[in-house]
Amino acid sequence: MAEPRDGPSVLIVGAGLAGVACGLALDAAGFRVRLVDKGRAPGGRLATSATGGSPSGMGQDAPWRFDHGAQYVTARDDDFRQALDRLVAGGSAARWDGRFLTLRPDGTAPEADPPPRYVGVPGMTQIPGQLAFDLDLALEAEMPPPDRMADGGWDLGAYGAADLFLVTAPAAQARDLLAAAPDLAARTDAARxxxxxxxxxxxxxxxxxxxxxxxxxxxxxxxxxxxxxxxxxxxxxxxxxxxxxxxxxxxxxxxxxxxxxxxxxxxxxxxxxxxxxxxxxxxxxxxxxxxxxxxxxRAVSFAAACFDEGADAGFAGDWAPPDGRGAGRAEDAWRGGRALARAVIAARG
Ligand SMILES: Cc1cc2nc3c(=O)[nH]c(=O)nc-3n(C[C@H](O)[C@H](O)[C@H](O)COP(=O)(O)OP(=O)(O)OC[C@H]3O[C@@H](n4cnc5c(N)ncnc54)[C@H](O)[C@@H]3O)c2cc1C
The missing domain is CATH 3.90.660.10 (Polyamine Oxidase; Chain A, domain 2)
Incomplete structure (x- = not known):
């Protein structure tokens, strides 16, 4: 039987790649982690829409299946690649070595030096969904901006209370959610x-x-x-x-x-x-x-993933990668989530 955890309690808003990456690292470090996401499935912008198929097939045999957000992910750092390799071994992701072309009115051109690309199987949602499998995750759970408690921690209304409040929603939504920590909220402004x-x-x-x-x-x-x-x-x-x-x-x-x-x-x-x-x-x-x-x-300008110890709160996302250096890719969301977790562990672990 698993040992009861006695680390700080953490609520993470967002079960996209950043929230899941952060949640996994904090969970492994003994924090009591809960993720909430307003979506019907985890994944955020790693999104798959499936229609048709047998009712019992849970969409697995849907004839109409589209990844309508991110098309594939790349992994330039070992940490994310290792997570993807585990998914590939378990059948929830696969390398996508399909041919890519540049398309112009006068013809096509081949791609010069393609990076290794990965996709979820049977859809992109599977990547964060499978990674989040063992985490405590509430779906269709829209978090309103919470209040801070006088003696520290956060009053999360219908979602109870937590020692720490971490946000991985896109920047404008993160700013609203962090209204009770205005100095931290203002640091999201760099992202567009x-x-x-x-x-x-x-x-x-x-x-x-x-x-x-x-x-x-x-x-x-x-x-x-x-x-x-x-x-x-x-x-x-x-x-x-x-x-x-x-x-x-x-x-x-x-x-x-x-x-x-x-x-x-x-x-x-x-x-x-x-x-x-x-x-x-x-x-x-x-x-x-x-x-x-x-x-x-797609994030086009960036804040830096950040944990504010005084506010018991922090944020990360593809728009808030480590040091504010990213390209608006899924792997930046992963790196941001990991950086936020490292900062939390350094301060409270
Ligand atoms: C059209 C498109 C194409 C893309 N193509 C690629 C690509 O090919 N390759 C690539 O690497 N990247 C691509 N990206 C970018 C990639 O999808 C993102 O970088 C990555 O998915 C971001 O992850 P995240 O966790 O930071 O944010 P998100 O995935 O946006 O997750 C944030 C989560 O927060 C939740 N949330 C927000 N507010 C609340 C609230 N109040 N309460 C509860 N939950 C809340 C949302 O429901 C969401 O699930 C693309 C994105 C789009 C949209």
């Missing part, structure tokens, strides 16, 4: 995000596309990325599931456009580019067609 509108386009049957992913150089500035989900390991066959991402600029200009209008604009653009560059006529009306609006998609 770019939005992304994603379209999920499903066709029956296969389409003969020459790559699994296209980095788009679009002179019209509409389309940034096309991902062929079926090209990833462990995805359904018999359908073609495409994820189209708008550029940051186009997405910002269309954030308040009806999602159904925006998704048509993205598909129209891919049809035109596929025709011009690949000589490919995409089929007519998609069998599955949806859109998702990411208001806080």
């Amino acid at each position: 995000f770019a939005p992304c509108i994603a379209a999920m386009v499903g066709f029956q049957g296969g389409i003969d596309l020459p790559a699994a992913g296209f980095f788009v150089e679009d002179p019209d500035g509409v389309l940034a990325w096309v991902g062929v989900n079926g090209g990833k390991p462990g995805r359904p066959s018999g359908t073609t599931c495409l994820t189209l991402h708008g550029t940051a600029e186009w997405s910002a200009a269309h954030l308040d456009t009806d999602k159904d209008v925006a998704k048509h604009a993205l598909l129209r653009r891919f049809r035109a580019l596929a025709g011009d560059a690949l000589g490919l006529d995409l089929p007519g009306t998609p069998a599955y067609f949806a859109a998702h609006r990411w208001r806080h998609a």
